[in-house]
Amino acid sequence: MILLASRYLIWVFALFMLMSWDQATAEELSLKEIATGVYVHQGVHQLPNQHNRGEIANIGFIIGEHCIAVIDSGGSPYQGFALKQQIGKHSQIPICYVINTHVHPDHIYGNLAFKAVGVSFVGHHKLTQAMALRAPFYREKAHSELGFALSPEHFVPPDQPVKDTLELDLGGRTLRVTAHPTAHTDNDLSIFDTQTETLWLGDLLFMGHVPVVDGSLNGWLSEIEKLRKIGAKQVVPGHGPVVAAWPLALMGEENYLKRLQTEIRAAIKAGKTIEQAMNEIGQSMRPDWQLFDDFHKRNIATAFAELEWEDD
Amino acid sequence: MKIPVTSSRILMIIAGLLLASQALRAEGEDETAWNTTLKQQFFPNRAIEEDQQTLEITAPYRAEDPALVPLQITSKFPQTKENFIKNITVIIDNNPVPFSASFDFTPESGKADIATRMRFNAYTHVRAIAETNDGKLHMAKAFVKASGGCSAPIGTDLEAAKARMGKMKFRFDGDKATLGQPNPVQLLISHPNITGMQMDQISRMVQPAHYVTEVKVSFEGKAVMTTKTDIAISADPNLRFYFAPDKAGELKAEVKDNLGNTYSASQAVTP
Numbered sequence: 081m082i083l084l085a086s087r088y089l090i091w092v093f094a095l096f097m098l099m100s101w102d103q104a105t106a107e108e109l110s111l112k113e114i115a116t117g118v119y120v121h122q123g124v125h126q127l128p129n130q131h132n133r134g135e136i137a138n139i140g141f142i143i144g145e146h147c148i149a150v151i152d153s154g155g156s157p158y159q160g161f162a163l164k165q166q167i168g169k170h171s172q173i174p175i176c177y178v179i180n181t182h183v184h185p186d187h188i189y190g191n192l193a194f195k196a197v198g199v200s201f202v203g204h205h206k207l208t209q210a211m212a213l214r215a216p217f218y219r220e221k222a223h224s225e226l227g228f229a230l231s232p233e234h235f236v237p238p239d240q241p242v243k244d245t246l247e248l249d250l251g252g253r254t255l256r257v258t259a260h261p262t263a264h265t266d267n268d269l270s271i272f273d274t275q276t277e278t279l280w281l282g283d284l285l286f287m288g289h290v291p292v293v294d295g296s297l298n299g300w301l302s303e304i305e306k307l308r309k310i311g312a313k314q315v316v317p318g319h320g321p322v323v324a325a326w327p328l329a330l331m332g333e334e335n336y337l338k339r340l341q342t343e344i345r346a347a348i349k350a351g352k353t354i355e356q357a358m359n360e361i362g363q364s365m366r367p368d369w370q371l372f373d374d375f376h377k378r379n380i381a382t383a384f385a386e387l388e389w390e391d392d
Numbered sequence: 393m394k395i396p397v398t399s400s401r402i403l404m405i406i407a408g409l410l411l412a413s414q415a416l417r418a419e420g421e422d423e424t425a426w427n428t429t430l431k432q433q434f435f436p437n438r439a440i441e442e443d444q445q446t447l448e449i450t451a452p453y454r455a456e457d458p459a460l461v462p463l464q465i466t467s468k469f470p471q472t473k474e475n476f477i478k479n480i481t482v483i484i485d486n487n488p489v490p491f492s493a494s495f496d497f498t499p500e501s502g503k504a505d506i507a508t509r510m511r512f513n514a515y516t517h518v519r520a521i522a523e524t525n526d527g528k529l530h531m532a533k534a535f536v537k538a539s540g541g542c543s544a545p546i547g548t549d550l551e552a553a554k555a556r557m558g559k560m561k562f563r564f565d566g567d568k569a570t571l572g573q574p575n576p577v578q579l580l581i582s583h584p585n586i587t588g589m590q591m592d593q594i595s596r597m598v599q600p601a602h603y604v605t606e607v608k609v610s611f612e613g614k615a616v617m618t619t620k621t622d623i624a625i626s627a628d629p630n631l632r633f634y635f636a637p638d639k640a641g642e643l644k645a646e647v648k649d650n651l652g653n654t655y656s657a658s659q660a661v662t663p
């Protein structure tokens with residue numbers, strides 16, 4: 081009974097939030113056209129909280145002759161609506177695709193705003209599972225830390241799961257979508273726009289914001305090796321500037337991850353505990369990264385637990 | 393200490409979720425769940441002393457990764473036949489399943505210390521309750537804030553853990569054991585430890601719970617430590633503890649999971 085009542089209240093709350101958003105004037109979502117028809121909104125290097133409502137990642141869209149593809153829908157339901165509204169101002173071409181680069185909240189919470197007949201959701205083949213596993217926890221966190229209610233419907237899973245690659249024809253330009261093995265997460269996608277040779281990496285690329293290992297350190301480093309060979313002119317990181325030079329943009333992240341790998345391997349070999357590793361490793365890299373104190377230790381923990389098994 | 397049986401499991405999870413959501417609303421280091429429900433549920437009508445003489449618990453105040461929170465429980469005296477800790481039970485108040493682990497020790501354990509890694513779903517107390525051989529209960533507790541951001545209390549690469557499921561490793565502090573002394577040892581068990589908690593509306597591919605329920609460590613057939621574990625234990629369970637060998641011999645670990653799989657590994661110990 082209590083469960084039912086609180087569920088009902090959450091719904092009322094969610095409806096109220098949506099209605100009040102609709103009535104309010106939408107905040108303008110700033111966008112930059114970084115290449116012909118490629119628009120990016122720049123996120124901020126902050127932890128998700130009630131003020132930024134979790135709207136911290138780079139998100140955007142690419143316009144073709146017949147179709148628009150949204151790449152990451154935003155960190156809140158509001159940002160999803162704001163992005164949709166901005167797209168409407170730029171172009172009357174229909175949105176055919178919403179591509180989620182991975183499961184993290186700042187990249188998927190705007191999904192519901194785009195759900196409509198004719199809109200296909202594209203994601204890694206493991207994205208649905210990742211959403212299902214994380215949603216109960218993420219919903220609680222949205223409520224307690226971001227200040228909005230999320231219903232199960234906000235987690236729109238992909239109807240076009242990608243196992244290897246997928247070509248999306250937007251009319252006059254083709255997007256090549258690639259599913260990656262476990263790296264930043266176990267459900268990372270990248271997008272290559274063949275027309276402008278722009279590579280959209282989502283959180284496979286962090287710049288300024290310390291990289292976050294929520295998948296596999298070794299996996300990420302070996303993906304970086306492969307990514308480097310892509311003949312792109314420029315890249316859109318998941319966190320950082322709206323556009324950066326390729327492959328130079330990889331350098332900071334690669335250095336950080338390599339140093340983690342080297343030092344954690346040495347710590348394991350020396351018989352150190354995970355607690356010691358978390359306190360000791362890589363502290364001198366603090367000045368190079370924003371949010372270092374928020375994510376560095378967790379990166380060590382995650383990577384330590386992975387590298388313990390690498391000789392097997 | 394009663395280990396929850398399957399029939400009451402669902403109810404416990406529902407109760408846990410309710411308590412967790414109440415706790416979320418009550419800001420601060422709230423102990424309502426423990427005082428009103430958990431204490432009576434796990435230690436009915438027993439006195440529990442919060443003294444500083446028996447054990448200490450160390451956990452980070454801010455859990456960097458809620459899927460992997462290092463937890464250390466340190467006993468304040470060596471295990472002897474006359475005076476020893478029989479059991480340590482770990483309860484995480486506001487987790488969906490508060491019962492997290494229970495460790496049985498013997499005088500052969502040398503020292504009733506345990507370090508492991510656990511999942512934390514919320515801001516919560518974690519408490520270790522030790523039962524000494526005189527039948528008394530002693531408690532130490534710590535408060536942990538599971539940090540937010542993009543992390544979730546699951547594993548990061550379940551597939552990798554599944555692929556090597558059942559692999560185990562022992563790690564010692566050197567190649568030689570010291571006889572008659574507590575020797576530290578680390579046991580690594582590869583297992584995805586899937587919690588089974590998920591949102592079924594999203595996924596029809598339900599990932600049923602699959603986690604380690606029991607770890608028995610023995611030296612030359614004599615129990616060193618026997619552990620009952622639940623879904624709070626992180627993927628790839630990792631246990632650091634002591635054993636006190638009196639001769640050369642074989643250290644053995646036997647592991648069971650909730651689906652009835654069993655795994656074992658052993659390691660020769662030489663002084």
Ligand SMILES: [Zn+2]
Pocket residue numbers: 182184264283318542
């Ligand atoms: Zn991410």
